[in-house]
Amino acid sequence: MFNIGDTVTVLDDSFNGKVKGFKADMVIVETEEGFDLEFNAKELIKISDTSVLQNFGAQSMQSILKDKELPKKRSFVKQKKSKKDEFVLEVDLHIEKLVPNKRGMSNYDILTLQSDTAKRQLDFAIRNRMPKVVFIHGVGEGVLKAELDFLLGRYDNVTFQDADYKKYGLGATEVYIKQNPNR
Numbered sequence: 001m002f003n004i005g006d007t008v009t010v011l012d013d014s015f016n017g018k019v020k021g022f023k024a025d026m027v028i029v030e031t032e033e034g035f036d037l038e039f040n041a042k043e044l045i046k047i048s049d050t051s052v053l054q055n056f057g058a059q060s061m062q063s064i065l066k067d068k069e070l071p072k073k074r075s076f077v078k079q080k081k082s083k084k085d086e087f088v089l090e091v092d093l094h095i096e097k098l099v100p101n102k103r104g105m106s107n108y109d110i111l112t113l114q115s116d117t118a119k120r121q122l123d124f125a126i127r128n129r130m131p132k133v134v135f136i137h138g139v140g141e142g143v144l145k146a147e148l149d150f151l152l153g154r155y156d157n158v159t160f161q162d163a164d165y166k167k168y169g170l171g172a173t174e175v176y177i178k179q180n181p182n183r
Contacts, residue, residue, distance in 0.1 A: 001041055002027055006047075008046055114144055134168065136168060157179075
């Protein structure tokens with residue numbers, strides 16, 4: 001199938017070479033960089049082989065070889081992010097998101113867990129200097145929202161309002177954290 005001196009390319013790699021010899025059922029190929037490597041004949045294609053061209057139909061050997069080339073490195077241009085692209089911590093306070101099973105929990109237990117989670121997440125956001133947190137509380141009867149408003153009112157460095165209606169509907173509160181530069 002191959003003769004010494006044939007120019008070949010390796011199927012699953014990105015280099016070419018010339019057949020230098022044979023060893024058992026392996027083909028010894030000298031790469032363009034001068035290294036001798038052994039390959040199984042099934043891993044090689046003779047570059048001037050016309051039967052290969054027939055197998056690939058109208059696709060030319062040049063396009064096949066071009067596909068095998070290593071991809072060119074992309075240049076990355078760092079873009080400034082606008083305020084809208086900042087990370088926003090979203091905390092879903094629905095009980096189904098907080099515990100795997102709410103069976104056996106009273107309404108008081110559920111509300112306590114939800115408000116403790118909100119406090120813990122808000123403290124985390126303040127510690128990590130996050131500018132904004134969205135608490136998703138749902139519409140319901142408004143008990144959790146009232147509890148959340150009471151909790152947020154105890155913080156001097158936060159302001160809050162209903163979150164974006166288009167994104168969250170009526171059941172979310174957006175909290176803005178005023179960062180203290182003296183910290």
